[in-house]
Amino acid sequence: MxxxxxxxxxxxxxxxxxxxxxxxxxxxxxxxxxxxxxxxxxxxxxxxxxxxxxxxxxxxxxxxxxxxxxxxxxxxxxxxxxxxxxxxxxxxxxxxxxxxxxxxxxxxxxxxxxxxxxxxxxxxxxxxxxxxxxxxxxxxxxxxxxxxxxxxxxxxxxxxxxxxxxxxxxxxxxxxxxxxxxxxxxxxxxxxxxxxxxxxxxxxxxxxxxxxxxxxxxxxxxxxxxxxxxxxxxxVCIEDSYISTGDDLVAVKSGWDEYGIAYGLPSSNITIRRVSGSSPFAGIAVGSETSGGVENVLAEHINLYKMGIGIHIKTNSGRGGFIKNITVSHVYMEEARKGIRISGDVGGHPDDKFDPNALPLVKGVTIKNVWGVKVLQAGLIQGVKNSPFTDICLYDINLRGVTGPRNPPWKCSDVSGFAHQVSPWPCSELSSNQQGSCANYS
Known part of the structure; x- marks a missing residue:
């Protein structure tokens, strides 16, 4: 019939x-x-x-x-x-x-x-x-x-x-x-x-x-x-969804080391909105395979529970490529090992042919309006030597959890940027009075 x-x-x-x-x-x-x-x-x-x-x-x-x-x-x-x-x-x-x-x-x-x-x-x-x-x-x-x-x-x-x-x-x-x-x-x-x-x-x-x-x-x-x-x-638009898996909930990628550099096709204009979920890894991630470049990503109104890392932007030496114009806002997280991680030492390589001098460019990352409870460590921002991460802008962030000598609230290196109303207060690299491109925040 x-x-x-x-x-x-x-x-x-x-x-x-x-x-x-x-x-x-x-x-x-x-x-x-x-x-x-x-x-x-x-x-x-x-x-x-x-x-x-x-x-x-x-x-x-x-x-x-x-x-x-x-x-x-x-x-x-x-x-x-x-x-x-x-x-x-x-x-x-x-x-x-x-x-x-x-x-x-x-x-x-x-x-x-x-x-x-x-x-x-x-x-x-x-x-x-x-x-x-x-x-x-x-x-x-x-x-x-x-x-x-x-x-x-x-x-x-x-x-x-x-x-x-x-x-x-x-x-x-x-x-x-x-x-x-x-x-x-x-x-x-x-x-x-x-x-x-x-x-x-x-x-x-x-x-x-x-x-x-x-x-x-x-x-x-x-x-x-x-x-x-x-x-x-x-x-690409991702919205109004629930994800609970064994790895990153959403991860924006663009190819792997020398192969991604040669292919040269970036991910761009990605919106992630009203997504919630749970994972032992990251909630919203960029990388670590970003050799073709990632730009113009907006993630907002995200609710995360029992996470490894709430927000994770990750790349590595040998990746090349770029990560720029990333905005993450209005995030709630509850129970996380780490609230925010922006790291330049994550991910392996496809083979031994990658160029270790192919350094990634990470510039223009804005994270704002984030509230977290039971967060073990607020954040870690570790740039790449000889290619520091720049214009890292943090605003209106409150991440509460367990801190102490073994769990300092923030760790930073090879990074510059600006912070406003961030608790616990982040590292000195983000405490400059010179806002630079972060002055565009509203």
């Missing part, structure tokens, strides 16, 4: 900040329009019993969308049930719609998991030399793709991958849950992402990406299960 219903229609009302500082509505760059075609996975033999393998059904349904295009594209409906499947590719002008109670579940049999080439800005797999496993849902060179629904679930069943990683038995880098490469006009909303084998949502070399109203879950001890990692991508 042909499915009959209306496609979800809305405008994604989030924002990004342009390089000129102008706030721009994301609804102007990623409108979600009407799909003229509707098909159901059951029309292609999909069975949601949790046991039947549905790889053929998903691949045939997406083939139909790709080769019988309709004006406005086609919606693929997944009704309630548990649909076990191997990885599959997405195509342009499609909406993957998960009904309430629908679960798309990854098989745990890695023997049929496709291998793909490493990303050129990384030069190898992120974990191991050579290629990498394809993401569970993968889009390469696609546009106008929507993953949405009624809070259905995409389950990566990652525990088998985590155990192989712990045992050192993997030969290639683990798969992400969802990855878009060289793609544009992507919307991900109203879906639960669960137990990713590796990073959860990874837009790379992509533009005009909206991620909102998502829930991302993985155990605290699951290795490298980052929530959302915009990577060498532009015009």
């Amino acid at each position: 042909r499915l009959r219903f209306f496609t979800l229609v809305c405008l994604c009302c989030c924002w990004f900040v342009s390089s000129e500082g102008e706030t721009v509505s994301c609804s102007k760059i990623v409108p979600l329009g009407f799909r003229s075609g509707n098909i159901s996975i059951t029309e292609f033999g999909g069975v949601g019993d949790g046991r039947t393998l549905n790889t053929k059904a998903f691949r045939e349904a997406i083939y139909r969308i790709q080769h019988l295009p309709r004006v406005g594209g086609t919606l693929l409906y997944v009704p309630p049930g548990v649909y076990l499947t191997e990885p599959f590719n997405l195509t342009s002008h499609m909406t993957l719609f998960l009904a309430a109670g629908a679960v798309i579940m990854a098989t745990q049999d890695s023997s049929n998991w496709p291998l793909i080439a490493p990303l050129p800005s990384y030069g190898r797999g992120r974990e191991l030399p050579g290629g990498r496993y394809m993401s569970f849902m993968h889009g390469n060179g696609v546009q106008d793709v929507v993953i949405t629904g009624e809070n259905g679930t995409i389950d990566g069943q990652g525990d088998v991958w985590w155990n192989k990683w712990r045992q050192g038995s993997l030969q290639f880098t683990r798969p992400n849950l969802v990855e878009f490469v060289n793609s544009k006009d992507i919307i991900i909303s109203n879906v639960i992402f669960k137990n990713s084998p590796f990073w959860n949502i990874h837009p790379v070399y992509s533009s005009n990406v909206v991620i909102r109203f998502v829930t991302i879950l993985a155990p605290r001890d699951s290795p490298n299960t980052d929530g959302i990692d915009p990577d060498s991508s532009s015009n």
Whole structure:
């Protein structure tokens, strides 16, 4: 029976900040329009019993969308049930719609998991030399793709991958849950992402990406299960989401050492708003892979609980690249090892070919309106020798916790900037009466 219903229609009302500082509505760059075609996975033999393998059904349904295009594209409906499947590719002008109670579940049999080439800005797999496993849902060179629904679930069943990683038995880098490469006009909303084998949502070399109203879950001890990692991508909006994983909740990246420098594609115009969550690592992170550069990032109205580090900007000698025009504001954190860390000695290298003299530029980082309780150490800002971090601006920050001889409130080196109404009072490097570019604060 042909499915009959209306496609979800809305405008994604989030924002990004342009390089000129102008706030721009994301609804102007990623409108979600009407799909003229509707098909159901059951029309292609999909069975949601949790046991039947549905790889053929998903691949045939997406083939139909790709080769019988309709004006406005086609919606693929997944009704309630548990649909076990191997990885599959997405195509342009499609909406993957998960009904309430629908679960798309990854098989745990890695023997049929496709291998793909490493990303050129990384030069190898992120974990191991050579290629990498394809993401569970993968889009390469696609546009106008929507993953949405009624809070259905995409389950990566990652525990088998985590155990192989712990045992050192993997030969290639683990798969992400969802990855878009060289793609544009992507919307991900109203879906639960669960137990990713590796990073959860990874837009790379992509533009005009909206991620909102998502829930991302993985155990605290699951290795490298980052929530959302915009990577060498532009015009990315992340908002109104809850993330609780084993690694950084949101991490902005742009390539790794000499490979990222050569590829030279920065991440820019990234907005993160109204995100909450918990992790043993960072809440809002930039890096550590930033060799293509990161600029124009705004993160605001963030709530963090039981964190390793609240706000972490991280790079290393050999990275090159730049980190500039970063603003983080209106952050609440409760129980954190460290409130703020801006560090130039974090992250390893892909191989021994990196240039140790490729020093990163970190300039123009503003952190303001931050309140923290049960914070063990307020902050650590450690620049790079011969490339100090400049224009580090701290305003209206109150981080309360345990301090003493073993836990000084702040540690700083190779940094200059300005502080105003910061408690506990930061290091002398940020106490200058010369505000410099920090005078733009309002």
